[in-house]
Amino acid sequence: MTMGETMALFRATSAGPLRHATSLSVGMAGAESNVAIGLRRLGASTAWGGRVGDDEFGELVLSRLRGEDVDVAGAVVDSGAPTGLMFREQRSADLFRVHYYRKGSAGSRLCPDDVDPEAIAAARVLHVTGITPALSDTARAAVEHAVSVAREAGTLVSLDFNHRSALWSPVAAGAVLRRLTAEADIVFAGDDEAEMVVGAGDPEVAARALAALGPSHVVIKLGSRGAVALAEGRLEQSAAIQVRAVDPVGAGDAFVAGYLAGVLDGAPAAECLRLGCLAGAFAVTVPGDWEGLPSRAELDLLDRPHGTVLR
Numbered sequence: 001m002t003m004g005e006t007m008a009l010f011r012a013t014s015a016g017p018l019r020h021a022t023s024l025s026v027g028m029a030g031a032e033s034n035v036a037i038g039l040r041r042l043g044a045s046t047a048w049g050g051r052v053g054d055d056e057f058g059e060l061v062l063s064r065l066r067g068e069d070v071d072v073a074g075a076v077v078d079s080g081a082p083t084g085l086m087f088r089e090q091r092s093a094d095l096f097r098v099h100y101y102r103k104g105s106a107g108s109r110l111c112p113d114d115v116d117p118e119a120i121a122a123a124r125v126l127h128v129t130g131i132t133p134a135l136s137d138t139a140r141a142a143v144e145h146a147v148s149v150a151r152e153a154g155t156l157v158s159l160d161f162n163h164r165s166a167l168w169s170p171v172a173a174g175a176v177l178r179r180l181t182a183e184a185d186i187v188f189a190g191d192d193e194a195e196m197v198v199g200a201g202d203p204e205v206a207a208r209a210l211a212a213l214g215p216s217h218v219v220i221k222l223g224s225r226g227a228v229a230l231a232e233g234r235l236e237q238s239a240a241i242q243v244r245a246v247d248p249v250g251a252g253d254a255f256v257a258g259y260l261a262g263v264l265d266g267a268p269a270a271e272c273l274r275l276g277c278l279a280g281a282f283a284v285t286v287p288g289d290w291e292g293l294p295s296r297a298e299l300d301l302l303d304r305p306h307g308t309v310l311r
Contacts, residue, residue: 005107006030038257
């Protein structure tokens with residue numbers, strides 16, 4: 001079960017300043033829904049909860065999620081606010097910029113009444129991120145309520161820090177994320193994000209400091225350097241899988257989906273890390289936040305020689 005804001009995504013189809021774009025592709029993206037899609041493709045049944053506007057973009061979000069076999073029965077269609085918008089600009093070959101239009105969006109109006117206790121209790125994992133609490137006071141209350149419901153029901157709580165500097169300061173984010181970390185079972189953070197909560201330190205030090213707050217799994221995402229996991233007191237490391245990157249956006253969500261798939265399989269942390277790195281590698285080889293996420297049957301494709309043609 002995931003919950004958060006998913007927006008309509010407009011992506012320039014060529015590199016350069018957005019003002020010079022002659023065409024935009026239309027899709028959808030959101031950290032929590034990316035994870036739901038990734039896990040569904042890896043065989044888990046998933047559900048997404050959130051708010052979308054009563055507009056074409058809201059219908060786009062819901063129809064795309066349904067098309068990926070993600071349950072959206074708990075989603076709320078809000079007639080009083082629009083679906084948020086995201087514009088992605090490829091400023092140069094290696095530099096991407098994202099512009100959000102989400103103030104007052106339907107997603108920002110998420111509230112505790114939107115939380116479905118039965119759906120959370122029925123799930124094995126509730127996955128939330130640090131994006132949703134930054135959207136509004138009611139959205140933060142909704143996340144905190146969902147986490148409380150999950151803990152009471154015995155549902156594992158997964159938290160990805162996913163800090164967005166445009167939404168709140170490191171100080172404000174650090175205080176909320178520290179509280180949520182204490183309630184979580186599995187925590188994901190970049191090394192710079194971990195610093196907001198437990199101070200500076202190398203990945204192992206950061207992982208141990210976060211684990212001291214309560215979670216049994218702490219994963220420090222290091223991008224092209226791989227990842228470090230501290231699970232039940234045991235430290236594991238994994239190198240990133242080298243691929244030709246096309247679009248880095250969504251790699252962190254893909255990693256989370258792969259890692260959680262391993263957790264649901266009952267796999268050891270080393271295998272969870274491997275699945276996370278595999279999913280992240282697939283994600284960056286295709287334009288879009290979630291389009292390149294792999295199925296179970298595709299996980300060995302990156303082991304094949306470059307240029308392989310499957311017939």
